[in-house]
Amino acid sequence: MRTAYHEQLDAFDGALVEMTRLVGAAMTSATESILDADLGKAEAVIRGDDAIDAVAADLEDQSMQLVALQAPVATDLRVLMSGLRISASLERMGDLAVHVAKATRLRYPASAVPAELREVIIEMGHVAERIVERTGEVLANRDVPGAAGLAVIDDEMDRLHREMFAIVLSPMWTYGVEAAIDATLISRYYERFADHAVTIGKRVIHIVTGEPYNAGLVD
């Protein structure tokens, strides 16, 4: 029989999955805003971050109450304590989408992305969508092989990050220092977004197996 306690635990898990959907949608809109120099879309991402922060704050309350009232042990305790940190990673992924949107706003009505970089930003946007969607599935199913597989998608992001540097540093780059700085920071936001997904995957592995979480492997 399902108890109220187990329903609350399920709701906690469900809210984490919902957060992956919210930050995924935020990053998709942020990517569109920067590719199209779309100020309205950028502003919507920036405003929308409050909703993501609110879910994170609510998850923190829930986990504190469940730990205090139910004194969970073993897997349930790991779900709640690791869930807190997963929520912190997701909240930060939302912030990174906001940073991309703010780059759009900073250069509007000009574009923050010269034509030479469009393709790499489009690909980074796709990889960000893929990794956050997989992260949601990994969380929903406590999928350990899937969690380990997030690192493979992250490798793709790292490759794109290096490609962006190669473009900006090539003799063909005619946009000067400011555009290079914009590109560096935007690219780093996508790279960090994917890093956080990998961190979440490691937390899921910890929840399922009880093996110690190893932060060192992430950097």
Next chain:
Amino acid sequence: MRTAYHEQLDAFDGALVEMTRLVGAAMTSATESILDADLGKAEAVIRGDDAIDAVAADLEDQSMQLVALQAPVATDLRVLMSGLRISASLERMGDLAVHVAKATRLRYPASAVPAELREVIIEMGHVAERIVERTGEVLANRDVPGAAGLAVIDDEMDRLHREMFAIVLSPMWTYGVEAAIDATLISRYYERFADHAVTIGKRVIHIVTGEPYNAGLVD
């Protein structure tokens, strides 16, 4: 009378303070490595990060065990659950020191810092030292006004971050795009280092007052 449980809680707090000392020392060495193009110092910072990660992993174990065995409530529970996230911030601050050290290594035997940027990097290093030292005091004393004061030190870091952009974008900048990208990333590592200190301050306020933690204010 002090119980073994309270001694464990004190040890948990003490380990967090010790982590501030470790990441502070790492950032100080990283700053010296980048100013002096000192490869040995950079390598020591990179190697030393394992010790910081080990303290973080140990804190995670301790908090799980204390929560599972002692079923703490109210402030004690907040200390343990917020402590987990404080430890994650400190671990990340250690990573940022490593990133600075890796910038040293990447450009060695050349310097990653042109003469025009020396002064701003020296100041960023000082602000990083100050904010992490204050963070240790705030943690040790659960100092709420001190915690709020970390944002003032962070403002100083943000000012230096903007100053760095002004130098790199001025017509006097003759070092080209690659040096500008290095400077952008290095400066961002210091800026994020200080952001994490502010986040820790907010967590300390949450521990003391029980008021909800507000992530939104940090970004």
